Structures are given as C-alpha cells and as structure tokens.
Amino acid sequence: xxxxxxxxxxxxxxxxxxxxxxxxxxxxxxxxxxxxxxxxxxxxxxxxxxxxxxxxxxxxxxxxxxxxxxxxxxxxxxxxxxxxxxxxxxxxxxxxxxxxxxxxxxxxxxxxxxxxxxxxxxxxxxxxxxxxxxxxxxxxxxxxxxxxxxxxxxxxxxxxxxxx
Amino acid sequence: xxxxxxxxxxxxxxxxxxxxxxxxxxxxxxxxxxxxxxxxxxxxxxxxxxxxxxxxxxxxxxxxxxxxxxxxxxxxxxxxxxxxxxxxxxxxxxxxxxxxxxxxxxxxxxxxxxxxxxxxxxxxxxxxxxxxxxxxxxxxxxxxxxxxxxxxxxxxxxxxxxxxxxxxxxxxxxxxxxxxxxxxxxxxxxxxxxxxxxxxxxxxxxxxxxxxxxxxxxxxxxxxxxxxxxxxxxxxxxxxxxxxxxxxxxxxxxxxxxxxxxxxxxxxxxxxxxxxxxxxxxxxxxxxxxxxxxxxxxxxxxxxxxxxxxxxxxxxxxxxxxxxxxxxxxxxxxxxxxxxxxxxxxxxxxxxxxxxxxxxxxxxxxxxxxxxxxxxxxxxxxxxxxxxxxxxxxxxxxxxxxxxxxxxxxxxxxxxxxxxxxxxxxxxxxxxxxxxxxxxxxxxxxxxxxxxxxxxxxxxxxxxxxxxxxxxxxxxxxxxxxxxxxxxxxxxxxxxxxxxxxxxxxxxxxxxxxxxxxxxxxxxxxxxxxxxxxxxxxxxxxxxxxxxxxxxxxxxxxxxxxxxxxxxxxxxxxxxxxxxxxxxxxxxxxxxxxxxxxxxxxxxxxxxxxxxxxxxxxxxxxx
Numbered sequence: 001x002x003x004x005x006x007x008x009x010x011x012x013x014x015x016x017x018x019x020x021x022x023x024x025x026x027x028x029x030x031x032x033x034x035x036x037x038x039x040x041x042x043x044x045x046x047x048x049x050x051x052x053x054x055x056x057x058x059x060x061x062x063x064x065x066x067x068x069x070x071x072x073x074x075x076x077x078x079x080x081x082x083x084x085x086x087x088x089x090x091x092x093x094x095x096x097x098x099x100x101x102x103x104x105x106x107x108x109x110x111x112x113x114x115x116x117x118x119x120x121x122x123x124x125x126x127x128x129x130x131x132x133x134x135x136x137x138x139x140x141x142x143x144x145x146x147x148x149x150x151x152x153x154x155x156x157x158x159x160x161x162x163x164x
Numbered sequence: 165x166x167x168x169x170x171x172x173x174x175x176x177x178x179x180x181x182x183x184x185x186x187x188x189x190x191x192x193x194x195x196x197x198x199x200x201x202x203x204x205x206x207x208x209x210x211x212x213x214x215x216x217x218x219x220x221x222x223x224x225x226x227x228x229x230x231x232x233x234x235x236x237x238x239x240x241x242x243x244x245x246x247x248x249x250x251x252x253x254x255x256x257x258x259x260x261x262x263x264x265x266x267x268x269x270x271x272x273x274x275x276x277x278x279x280x281x282x283x284x285x286x287x288x289x290x291x292x293x294x295x296x297x298x299x300x301x302x303x304x305x306x307x308x309x310x311x312x313x314x315x316x317x318x319x320x321x322x323x324x325x326x327x328x329x330x331x332x333x334x335x336x337x338x339x340x341x342x343x344x345x346x347x348x349x350x351x352x353x354x355x356x357x358x359x360x361x362x363x364x365x366x367x368x369x370x371x372x373x374x375x376x377x378x379x380x381x382x383x384x385x386x387x388x389x390x391x392x393x394x395x396x397x398x399x400x401x402x403x404x405x406x407x408x409x410x411x412x413x414x415x416x417x418x419x420x421x422x423x424x425x426x427x428x429x430x431x432x433x434x435x436x437x438x439x440x441x442x443x444x445x446x447x448x449x450x451x452x453x454x455x456x457x458x459x460x461x462x463x464x465x466x467x468x469x470x471x472x473x474x475x476x477x478x479x480x481x482x483x484x485x486x487x488x489x490x491x492x493x494x495x496x497x498x499x500x501x502x503x504x505x506x507x508x509x510x511x512x513x514x515x516x517x518x519x520x521x522x523x524x525x526x527x528x529x530x531x532x533x534x535x536x537x538x539x540x541x542x543x544x545x546x547x548x549x550x551x552x553x554x555x556x557x558x559x560x561x562x563x564x565x566x567x568x569x570x571x572x573x574x575x576x577x578x579x580x581x582x583x584x585x586x587x588x589x590x591x592x593x594x595x596x597x598x599x600x601x602x603x604x605x606x607x608x609x610x611x612x613x614x615x616x617x618x619x620x621x622x623x624x625x626x627x628x629x630x631x632x633x634x635x636x637x638x639x640x641x642x643x644x645x646x647x648x649x650x651x652x653x654x655x656x657x658x659x660x661x662x663x664x665x666x667x668x669x670x671x672x673x674x675x676x677x678x679x680x681x682x683x684x685x686x687x688x689x690x691x692x693x694x695x696x697x698x699x700x701x702x703x704x705x706x707x708x709x710x711x712x713x714x715x716x717x718x719x720x721x722x723x724x725x726x727x728x729x730x731x732x733x734x735x736x737x738x739x740x741x742x743x744x745x746x747x748x749x750x751x752x753x754x755x756x757x758x759x760x761x762x763x764x765x766x767x768x769x770x771x772x773x774x775x776x777x778x779x780x781x782x783x784x785x786x787x
C-alpha cells in the first residue's frame with residue numbers, strides 16, 4: 001500500500017460537479033506559490049532577529065480532479081493499473097447528471113478495497129448508515145458536510161494517511 | 165366523460181316487471197279458470213241434465229212398475245179365476261164397478277176369458293166412461309190385442325206404453341191364474357193409465373224436473389235410437405231428450421227434460437269472482453312487493469347513487485350517508501363510506517407527504533447549492549486569514565528602527581533593507597491574492613443570492629386548494645395547545661361548525677389557524693389571573709357577491725391597543741418579548757390567507773380585554 005512516497009507525495013482523487021469547489025481543492029491540495037517567498041522571509045527574520053526558523057516537513061499532494069462519478073471510477077482503475085493507487089478519494093454525493101457519489105464509491109471500493117474514501121456534500125438524503133452499508137468498511141469511510149475548510153481537510157488527509 | 169348507453173331507471177324496470185308479472189298472473193288465472201274450472205261446471209251441469217232426464221224416465225218406469233204390481237196382485241186370484249170360468253157370478257157385482265177403477269187410480273180395467281172372450285171392461289177419460297172399442301187396441305186383429313187379451317203361459321205378462329185411439333197409456337196385462345199362480349190360464353187381466361197432462365204434472369212434481377213428452381215418431385223426430393240420449397244447449401237451459409219404446413219395441417214416447425243452466429251460470433259467476441279476487445289480490449301483492457322493493461332496495465340504491473354523485477361532484481370525500489340500514493345495501497353503503505374515508509385519508513396523507521416531500525426536495529436542493537456556493541467563499545476567506553496571519557508576523561517595525569540606528573553595521577543595514585523589501589513584496593502579493601479572494605467571495609455571495617431569488621419564484625406557486633370542513637381543520641389545529649392546558653382555557657369547538665366547508669389549502673390553513681390559536685393561548689398566558697377562554701365561531705357572509713365563511717378566533721387574553729392593530733400584520737412585527745415568539749408570524753398568516761383568496765383582520769377593545777381574529781375564506785359548495 002502506498003502512503004507517502006519518497007517524494008513525500010500523497011495521491012488524492014477529487015470528484016465534484018462544481019468547478020469552483022474543485023478549484024478550492026486544487027488550491028488546498030496544490031503547490032503553495034508563496035511558500036518560497038515566506039520561507040525566504042522566515043530565513044531573513046531568523047538571521048536578523050534571532051527568531052526560530054520553522055522547520056517544515058510539509059507533505060505534497062498529487063491531486064487529480066474530475067466532475068463526474070464515472071470519471072472517478074475510471075481514474076481509480078487507471079491508477080490501480082499503473083501501480084500508483086490513490087491514498088485518498090474525495091467524492092461529492094450529488095453530481096448530476098451522472099451517477100451519484102455513493103454509487104461511484106461503491107464501484108471504487110471494488111477496485112481498491114483499501115483506499116480512504118471521504119464523502120463531502122452540501123446535502124445528502126442518504127443516511128450515513130446507508131453509506132456505510134453500501135461502501136464498506138466503515139473504518140475507511142468518512143463523511144463531511146460543506147461548507148468546510150479545505151486547508152483543514154488537507155491537514156486531516158495527511159493525518160489520515162500517516163496513521164493508516 | 166364518454167357517453168354511456170342510456171337505460172331505463174331501475175325503479176321503472178322493477179315497476180314494469182311487476183306489471184308484466186301481474187298481467188301474466190291474471191292471464192294465467194283466466195286461462196286456468198276458463199279451461200279447467202268453467203268446463204268442470206259445464207260437465208257438472210250436463211251431468212245434472214242427464215240425471216234429470218233419467219229421473220223422468222225412472223219415474224215413468226216406476227208408474228209402470230206400480231201398474232204391473234197392481235195387475236200382478238189381481239190376476240192370480242181364485243175369485244177372479246172362478247169368475248172368468250163362470251163359476252162366480254157374484255164377483256162382478258161385488259168387485260167390478262167404476263169405483264174400483266177410481267180406487268185403484270186406473271183409467272182402464274178389462275177382463276178377458278179364454279178365446280178373447282170379453283168378460284168385463286171399462287175405460288174412463290176425465291171421469292167419463294167411454295166405449296172400450298174406442299181404444300182400438302183390444303180387437304183380436306190388432307197386433308196389440310194378441311199381446312194383451314190372451315197369454316199362452318203363466319209367465320207371459322205384457323207391460324209398457326201403448327198408443328190407443330184415446331191417447332197413449334201405460335198398460336199391463338197378465339194371465340189370470342189361481343191364487344197360488346197355478347193354471348191353466350183362464351184369461352187376461354188388463355189395467356191401464358193414460359199418459360195425460362195430469363200424470364205429466366205429477367211426474368214433474370215428483371221428480372222436480374221440467375219434463376215434457378210427445379208421442380209418435382216423425383221423420384224429424386227420429387234422429388236417435390231408442391234409449392239414446394241427446395242434449396242441446398241453449399243460453400239459459402239444457403234440453404235433453406230420449407225415446408222410450410212401446411210394447412212393440414218401437415220408439416213411441418219422446419221424453420224431454422229442460423234443465424236451467426244455473427250451474428254453469430254459478431260457475432261463470434264463480435270464475436268471474438275468482439278472477440276479480442285473484443286480480444285484486446295480485447294487484448295488492450304486487451303493490452306491497454313494489455313498496456317493499458322501493459323501501460328496501462330501490463330507495464336505498466337511489467340514495468347511495470345520489471351520495472356517490474354528490475361525492476364525485478363536490479370532491480368532498482369526507483361526506484357520509486346517514487340513517488343506514490343493516491341489510492346488504494346498508495353494508496354496501498358503509499363499505500363505500502369506508503372506502504371514501506380511506507381514500508380521503510390517503511389523499512390527505514398524500515397531500516401532506518407531497519407537500520413535505522416538495523419542501524424537503526426544495527430544501528435539499530437549496531442546501532446543496534448554497535453550501536456548494538459557500539465553500540469557495542469560506543476557503544477564500546480562510547486563505548485571507550492565513551495570509552494576513554503571516555503579515556502580522558512580519559517585523560518591519562523592528563527592521564526600520566534598527567535601520568534608523570546610526571550604529572547599525574552596513575552589512576546588517578543591507579540585510580534589513582532586503583528584509584523590508586521582501587516584506588513589502590509579500591504584503592503586496594497578499595494584497596493581490598486578497599483582492600482575488602474577495603472577488604471570489606463576492607461572486608459566491610451573488611450566487612447564493614441567485615439561488616434565493618430562484619426560490620422566491622417557487623414561493624409564488626399557488627398551493628392546491630381542497631374542500632375542507634371547518635370543524636375538522638380546527639380540531640386538528642387546536643393540537644398546537646398542550647393537551648393538558650386545553651380544559652383550563654375552556655377550549656371548545658361548537659357543533660354548528662360541522663356544516664361549514666371552505667375551499668383552501670389544508671396545510672396552509674392549518675398553520676394559520678394553529679398560529680392564531682397559539683397566539684390566543686400565549687396571550688391568555690400573559691394575562692395571568694384571568695380564566696382563559698378561546699372561542700370559535702363560523703358564519704356565512706357575502707363578499708363581493710361571493711359566498712365566504714367567516715371564521716372567528718376570540719380570546720380573553722392580553723389584547724392590544726389601537727396603535728398595535730395598525731401594525732399587527734406588518735412584516736417583523738411582534739408584541740412578544742425576544743425569544744418568546746414561536747409562531748410563523750401574522751404577516752405570513754395574512755399572506756397565506758390572501759393566497760387562498762381570503763382575508764384576515766384583527767380586533768381588540770384594548771389592552772387586557774382580549775382579541776378577535778376574523779379569517780374570511782371562500783365557501784365551498786353548500787358552505
């Protein structure tokens with residue numbers, strides 16, 4: 001099972017029908033363009049003001065985004081074939097006009113029984129117990145409601161993968 | 165609705181069937197009576213006529229038998245035997261006289277000796293003595309004379325009817341013998357009685373039959389053999405006739421009887437009376453059956469049909485039939501009522517569920533869309549927060565103060581300038597990113613506003629109206645008040661509301677009434693010390709020529725003053741303290757009632773004097 005590879009990458013697949021939400025995921029799980037600038041500032045501050053330089057071991061994400069459940073299933077299958085399966089798959093539940101996230105999660109679970117699946121939705125009329133029944137096992141199934149902080153989600157994903 | 169084939173009403177069909185049945189019954193009765201009963205009377209009558217004729221014949225035969233008996237009494241007698249032989253000359257003097265004929269009711273008495281020697285004879289007609297030769301039957305050359313005046317043996321009597329020149333008569337002749345019937349035959353004794361009108365009258369009297377006779381055969385009067393009987397029927401009587409033979413065996417006396425047709429007349433009368441009775445009885449039975457059918461089947465079916473039509477036309481599935489019987493039709497009506505009741509409840513449940521499902525779907529969609537829209541906005545603000553947190557940690561102030569220090573070494577000054585420069589660049593970048601994030605937040609806020617605007621469009625869709633019983637809706641709406649509190653505040657729904665029906669959206673009306681009742685209850689609660697009362701009224705009134713039901717909710721709670729009454733239906737207005745308000749608000753109620761085509765207004769005499777809320781709603785059919 002791949003968790004954090006040598007390059008410290010965490011492979012994340014995101015499926016959501018809202019492009020702006022996908023953009024948020026890309027922002028939260030993508031490269032921080034200001035990181036170098038902030039690190040340079042921190043280094044200067046440490047040199048000038050005897051401040052402690054924060055030593056960061058920030059993991060990097062390899063994020064793949066799609067907007068339909070079937071695409072998510074295809075991406076999962078392709079990643080598994082290449083021997084580079086995803087560590088975490090984040091699925092929206094309502095993704096019209098295609099299949100919903102629960103159906104996609106159920107198929108994904110058949111392809112990769114160990115992947116962590118996170119359902120993130122603005123509203124679901126499917127109870128969590130039903131989700132757990134359709135996409136077992138419950139220990140690798142997570143459920144979050146929008147709106148949520150994707151930065152926090154990224155931190156949770158790191159914790160989730162490291163504890164796995 | 166497609167045209168349905170027309171048919172006679174059930175009541176007409178039953179009436180016609182019963183009329184046909186009574187017609188068939190009367191016709192069958194007429195046929196049976198005419199073919200069976202009436203002929204039986206005719207047969208009986210014919211039998212009576214035959215009996216009458218036979219009685220006449222038998223009466224005549226009896227007379228002849230009596231005459232023979234009398235002859236048989238006189239002929240074998242030693243005295244007359246001696247007289248005929250000439251040995252008893254005194255016999256004539258003492259026994260043979262006119263008085264003898266009168267005493268014996270004879271018209272003829274003749275005694276012959278052997279060799280046709282006339283010894284003594286006398287014939288009387290109407291009391292007058294006539295010459296024996298006038299009879300024309302006693303001369304030896306007459307065929308009858310040889311049968312009468314001489315007998316070859318002791319057992320050779322002659323008796324019967326005979327035609328004489330003086331008229332037909334019954335005649336009997338026997339050989340004269342000794343008293344012990346020993347012979348030899350000494351002569352002949354002849355006795356006779358005329359068949360005259362007097363004898364016929366006696367026969368009629370004895371037989372009680374209207375008898376006639378005629379004598380001598382003619383060509384027209386000989387259709388029958390002797391002894392045969394013929395009847396001819398006329399309107400009022402039956403005539404029978406038969407020939408009787410004379411002593412020569414030839415038809416001579418035509419005996420006739422006339423029998424009144426009283427039996428057939430009685431039979432016809434009986435048949436007529438029976439027909440009349442059966443007809444009346446049939447009509448009475450048919451009438452009773454018709455009434456019973458009408459009372460027990462036709463009328464209940466008609467009522468059930470009207471009830472079904474009313475339910476269909478009004479669409480009010482809560483209607484029920486009253487005064488139901490316990491027979492099959494009553495059970496059918498109850499089952500129909502149960503069925504409509506179940507459909508009514510199912511429709512209510514479906515409406516409720518549909519309404520809730522619609523609301524749930526809408527809420528789910530709105531939640532999903534708004535939360536999706538909020539996600540980028542929140543994440544943009546999160547990025548902002550993090551970026552500004554970094555800027556807070558910048559030590560630009562320290563750097564500028566150290567730069568201002570003249571003792572600061574030049575290489576440090578260079579680094580400080582580099583730090584300040586880098587800090588400003590970072591702040592500038594943060595500012596640019598913040599501008600971008602705020603743009604996103606603004607865009608998402610507009611998106612949320614768009615979602616809400618879409619919802620506003622759906623809010624204008626009119627809800628489904630249905631026919632509602634005021635009593636039922638009120639009964640459901642009062643549940644907003646805790647059950648244990650209801651007796652305390654004298655909450656009672658008067659029975660006269662049961663007839664009131666309105667056309668409105670059920671759930672909306674329930675919420676409005678529930679809100680008004682809850683307001684009244686809370687108003688009473690605020691007005692501590694008073695015995696709380698909530699009273700309901702409903703009455704019909706016209707509004708712009710439209711029938712409306714005015715429903716009043718009256719309480720004796722805290723009421724309100726005039727200034728409040730002007731604002732009571734305004735958006736956001738409440739007389740309750742913060743956190744106390746639990747209802748939908750009177751503004752919403754006013755809008756909901758207006759949406760149902762109704763009106764609402766509030767009245768109060770003043771603070772502490774209770775309040776009245778009047779809800780006007782369109783009356784349903786029958787109000």
